[in-house]
Amino acid sequence: MPWRALPGETTDPYRVWLSEIMLQQTTVTAVIPYYERFVSRFPTVEALAAAPLDDVLSAWAGLGYYARARNLHACARQVADIGGFPTDLEALRALPGIGVYTASAIGSIAFGLPTVPVDGNVERVTARLFAIEAPLPAAKPAIRAAADRLGSDPDAQARPSDFTQALFDLGATICTPTNPGCGICPWMDGCAGRRNGIAASLPRKAPKKARPVRYGVHFWLIDRDGHVLLRQRPPSGLLGGMTELPGTPWRETVWTTGEAMEYAPASANWRPAGQVRHGFTHFELIIDLFSGSTERLPDAAMIVALDALGAAALPSVMRKCIRAARASQ
Numbered sequence: 001m002p003w004r005a006l007p008g009e010t011t012d013p014y015r016v017w018l019s020e021i022m023l024q025q026t027t028v029t030a031v032i033p034y035y036e037r038f039v040s041r042f043p044t045v046e047a048l049a050a051a052p053l054d055d056v057l058s059a060w061a062g063l064g065y066y067a068r069a070r071n072l073h074a075c076a077r078q079v080a081d082i083g084g085f086p087t088d089l090e091a092l093r094a095l096p097g098i099g100v101y102t103a104s105a106i107g108s109i110a111f112g113l114p115t116v117p118v119d120g121n122v123e124r125v126t127a128r129l130f131a132i133e134a135p136l137p138a139a140k141p142a143i144r145a146a147a148d149r150l151g152s153d154p155d156a157q158a159r160p161s162d163f164t165q166a167l168f169d170l171g172a173t174i175c176t177p178t179n180p181g182c183g184i185c186p187w188m189d190g191c192a193g194r195r196n197g198i199a200a201s202l203p204r205k206a207p208k209k210a211r212p213v214r215y216g217v218h219f220w221l222i223d224r225d226g227h228v229l230l231r232q233r234p235p236s237g238l239l240g241g242m243t244e245l246p247g248t249p250w251r252e253t254v255w256t257t258g259e260a261m262e263y264a265p266a267s268a269n270w271r272p273a274g275q276v277r278h279g280f281t282h283f284e285l286i287i288d289l290f291s292g293s294t295e296r297l298p299d300a301a302m303i304v305a306l307d308a309l310g311a312a313a314l315p316s317v318m319r320k321c322i323r324a325a326r327a328s329q
Contacts, residue, residue: 001028002036004165011161013085013110014045017075020105021068021097025281028172034063048073049080057241057313064316065281066239071097087111108164116151117164118144121171126150127203128175131192135204143203213284217260218247218318220291220325221268222306228322229265230302230312238280243302243313245321250285260288265301268292273328278317285317291325 003019005011018038022031038059042048048056053073060069074096079085085106086092092103107113116122123143126132130146132139150156156163174181182194193199221229235241246265248255264270273291277284297303304312309322 016110048076108160116147125171125175128193128199135206214250216250217288218245223297226306244318274324276320
């Protein structure tokens with residue numbers, strides 16, 4: 001993993017912090033190319049702090065959960081102002097976007113603090129090792145207490161950074177969600193879940209509730225010179241500060257064409273251009289698209305050339321919309 005220090009190297013807290021923020025709600029495989037491009041563009045926390053927020057959002061586009069990018073930028077500015085990352089958990093938790101887990105991960109990996117961060121991998125290993133059968137999220141306090149027991153071992157205390165990363169790797173490569181490799185696990189003899197024949201079923205999870213559905217309409221408007229009309233979302237809230245196609249709010253009922261056209265950004269020869277579905281954590285979004293062309297786009301608007309769309313701070317849902325609209329032309 002490119003954010004890990006090699007033997008003999010000093011761990012860079014900037015890289016640890018950046019990787020942990022990126023890995024929230026995202027897989028390692030998906031994160032690595034984003035991380036490498038991001039570090040190439042912003043090689044230090046000072047470089048990130050000095051960059052405009054729009055540049056940071058553009059580099060983040062596609063990773064989702066865009067409040068992370070805004071907090072990342074705010075955190076970088078605070079860290080740069082104080083001359084570097086603080087080295088205690090309380091001060092780390094006081095930084096924007098850093099919660100209990102992320103502070104623990106940075107503290108353990110970058111600064112060798114004797115704390116065990118509990119991510120999904122550690123949660124799974126710990127639930128199986130101690131046969132914690134209560135379903136998540138009710139099991140979290142018991143898992144936290146069990147992880148603290150692991151971290152109190154003298155070997156773990158002596159090498160907190162190595163212990164934390166080894167625990168992450170154990171969950172990612174051996175104690176996997178399905179078909180755990182119990183036969184090659186270094187903790188197989190002491191694992192209560194394996195001994196009781198229930199390891200593969202742990203941790204148990206409460207049944208998920210069905211996600212509600214919301215509906216929206218967005219407009220793809222292009223002029224004769226190949227420029228597209230975009231706009232910026234409000235700075236706070238879902239996808240705050242990101243760029244999008246003009247359109248309606250997202251609501252729980254379907255928009256009629258007449259209602260939607262009240263939000264059209266200009267008079268044009270509007271025609272249906274397909275439908276896009278996109279899943280957010282707490283709801284499913286269905287967007288109806290309309291495509292239109294005009295001689296000249298409205299003044300005082302965000303106008304972007306077609307060949308510059310790749311650099312715009314567009315979230316994944318808007319990139320889906322743009323692909324669908326262009327394919328309909």
